[in-house]
Amino acid sequence: MPKSGSHKSQHYIPRSYLSAWCDPHTPAGMQPFVWTFDPSGGVGRKRAPQNLFTETDIYTILGPDGSR
Numbered sequence: 001m002p003k004s005g006s007h008k009s010q011h012y013i014p015r016s017y018l019s020a021w022c023d024p025h026t027p028a029g030m031q032p033f034v035w036t037f038d039p040s041g042g043v044g045r046k047r048a049p050q051n052l053f054t055e056t057d058i059y060t061i062l063g064p065d066g067s068r
Contacts, residue, residue, distance in 0.1 A: 007068075009054035018049035 022032035023046075033046040060068055 007056050007060075009050075009056055010058045010060075012055060012058055013053040015049050018052060022049065 018034060019032070021034050023035060026032050031048055034049055034052060035044045036047050036052070037044045057068075062068060
């Protein structure tokens with residue numbers, strides 16, 4: 001199902017768990033971030049925990065007519 005702006009992203013790894021992995025050296029005034037790395041190597045990227053491990057409609061029950 002395509003992502004829709006009216007539906008929230010649902011985490012399959014809780015944000016509370018991800019917050020423990022935030023960089024402790026985040027500068028003041030900057031949003032906390034988690035470092036992510038490509039499995040094949042390369043440079044790391046900073047990502048906010050709310051943008052990681054999310055899926056739209058992962059826990060949504062759809063009716064026979066397609067309604068939520």
